[in-house]
Amino acid sequence: MRIATLGLFHEANTFSPIKADRDLYAHGGVLHGEEIVLEHGDASTTMGGFLAAGTTPDVEVVPLLFAYINPIGPIVADVFEDLLGEMLDDLDKYGPWDAVLLALHGAAVAEHTPDADGEIAARVRQRLGRDVVIGATFDLHANLSTRLIDALDVATVYQTNPHVDAHERARKCADLVISAARGEIRPRPALVPLPLVVNITRQDTSEEPMAGLMATASAIANRPGMLDASLIQGFPYADVPHMGMSAMAIHDGDDVAARQAATELADAIWAVRTDLQARGLTPDEALDIAGRAPVGPVVLLDVGDNIGGGAPGDSTVLLAAAQHRGIGSFLQALCDPEAVTTCMAAGTGATVRTTVGARQPHSPGHPVRVEGTVRLISDGRYEDGTPTHGGFRFFDMGRTVVLDTTDGHTLVLTSKQVLCSSLQQHRSLGIEPTDYHVVVAKGVNSPRAAYGRIARRMLTVDTEGITAMGIERFDYQHRRTPLYPFEDAEFGGGNR
Numbered sequence: 484m485r486i487a488t489l490g491l492f493h494e495a496n497t498f499s500p501i502k503a504d505r506d507l508y509a510h511g512g513v514l515h516g517e518e519i520v521l522e523h524g525d526a527s528t529t530m531g532g533f534l535a536a537g538t539t540p541d542v543e544v545v546p547l548l549f550a551y552i553n554p555i556g557p558i559v560a561d562v563f564e565d566l567l568g569e570m571l572d573d574l575d576k577y578g579p580w581d582a583v584l585l586a587l588h589g590a591a592v593a594e595h596t597p598d599a600d601g602e603i604a605a606r607v608r609q610r611l612g613r614d615v616v617i618g619a620t621f622d623l624h625a626n627l628s629t630r631l632i633d634a635l636d637v638a639t640v641y642q643t644n645p646h647v648d649a650h651e652r653a654r655k656c657a658d659l660v661i662s663a664a665r666g667e668i669r670p671r672p673a674l675v676p677l678p679l680v681v682n683i684t685r686q687d688t689s690e691e692p693m694a695g696l697m698a699t700a701s702a703i704a705n706r707p708g709m710l711d712a713s714l715i716q717g718f719p720y721a722d723v724p725h726m727g728m729s730a731m732a733i734h735d736g737d738d739v740a741a742r743q744a745a746t747e748l749a750d751a752i753w754a755v756r757t758d759l760q761a762r763g764l765t766p767d768e769a770l771d772i773a774g775r776a777p778v779g780p781v782v783l784l785d786v787g788d789n790i791g792g793g794a795p796g797d798s799t800v801l802l803a804a805a806q807h808r809g810i811g812s813f814l815q816a817l818c819d820p821e822a823v824t825t826c827m828a829a830g831t832g833a834t835v836r837t838t839v840g841a842r843q844p845h846s847p848g849h850p851v852r853v854e855g856t857v858r859l860i861s862d863g864r865y866e867d868g869t870p871t872h873g874g875f876r877f878f879d880m881g882r883t884v885v886l887d888t889t890d891g892h893t894l895v896l897t898s899k900q901v902l903c904s905s906l907q908q909h910r911s912l913g914i915e916p917t918d919y920h921v922v923v924a925k926g927v928n929s930p931r932a933a934y935g936r937i938a939r940r941m942l943t944v945d946t947e948g949i950t951a952m953g954i955e956r957f958d959y960q961h962r963r964t965p966l967y968p969f970e971d972a973e974f975g976g977g978n979r
């Protein structure tokens with residue numbers, strides 16, 4: 484059995500003014516063939532799970548193309564068309580195929596097509612026809628459309644947040660696809676969209692109400708005749724009609740049973756919709772609590788500057804507040820290539836007076852004036868073999884500088900945005916995060932797997948920015964109405 488695997492992984496924050504262009508894709512990585520194996524063969528990513536299915540007897544998994552970038556604005560139209568065109572050409576060139584495995588995020592938006600994942604799946608289906616089994620694995624933050632699921636035979640979705648099951652869910656998808664291609668099962672997926680947005684800070688799957696909902700999904704998936712079930716959290720910072728939560732179930736052979744199962748899960752989600760909303764601490768409230776905490780580290784989750792949600796990673800809101808309050812013992816990474824250049828020019832051990840952060844037009848806060856000593860200069864590459872959000876193993880911050888300021892702050896100034904999902908971001912530079920009283924992590928869920936291991940307390944801070952937790956602050960033009968919590972919405976009975 485020959486299975487092609489390929490994908491385009493993009494989470495679009497449509498409120499970001501920075502488009503996903505050719506340069507950013509070149510930066511993030513457009514991998515071909517063996518390059519995919521080198522990067523993902525040992526990784527716990529979706530692609531890693533797909534490749535692992537190649538150890539199944541009589542199954543060959545052939546990696547073709549995988550394009551990845553960090554979350555950012557929509558994909559430039561011709562860049563999307565070129566990448567998708569290359570994917571389709573590769574399928575032609577190296578086929579024929581018994582099956583295809585797509586590594587998609589599920590919240591991709593291109594300038595000319597709001598449902599970019601649906602477009603990819605539909606065009607792959609069109610190219611290969613109905614006889615080829617097509618499966619895809621999605622991030623839990625997918626905004627899934629009916630068009631997308633209609634184009635697929637099998638779809639699985641990460642069921643953990645932070646996402647530590649990408650490999651497992653991809654492997655499940657691959658196993659179902661292999662069984663379907665062998666004629667052993669007839670997967671029938673059904674998607675039930677909900678008129679509901681879950682707040683970004685209520686998505687941790689180890690906490691209620693998500694933990695209970697995930698248990699419901701798992702119980703449904705394990706019933707006789709069922710092949711899988713997924714809760715989908717959705718990605719609220721994409722202003723598209725299909726933005727929101729959904730429920731999915733796959734039955735072996737029965738469309739009606741699949742729909743009933745997905746509806747049951749959707750009903751369970753809808754029943755707790757008020758618990759899926761939240762308000763966070765203001766920066767002042769959070770720093771008050773951190774300042775009073777007898778022991779650290781207190782980890783502040785900078786929600787508004789969530790790199791994993793498409794934010795610039797250079798907000799100075801918390802840094803400025805900490806400086807203003809005279810909080811010493813403070814550690815934070817900031818993406819600021821300009822400050823890196825300044826510090827590198829001064830050299831290791833030099834004293835530098837400069838401003839840091841808030842350089843982008845959509846950066847929250849203002850550049851902050853600092854004086855400090857350049858502790859070290861690094862190439863910014865590190866590796867983390869422990870479970871991290873999304874299963875990534877290799878990280879690249881670009882040229883990186885550690886600056887110890889006269890305020891008692893340690894700033895890790897990076898040239899590229901990197902998810903704050905690994906303690907190795909600091910430890911690879913000789914910084915021990917547990918030595919600090921306050922540590923800022925830019926993110927909501929992605930830092931939890933790593934920072935949960937060291938935090939005496941973790942506080943969710945409602946900072947400003949294009950990933951702010953208060954979604955009522957955003958000017959949506961294309962979302963559905965009614966959509967809870969923006970409006971009262973109805974779900975269930977005849978309203979589905």
Ligand SMILES: [Zn+2]
Pocket residue numbers: 622623624646
């Ligand atoms: Zn996600």
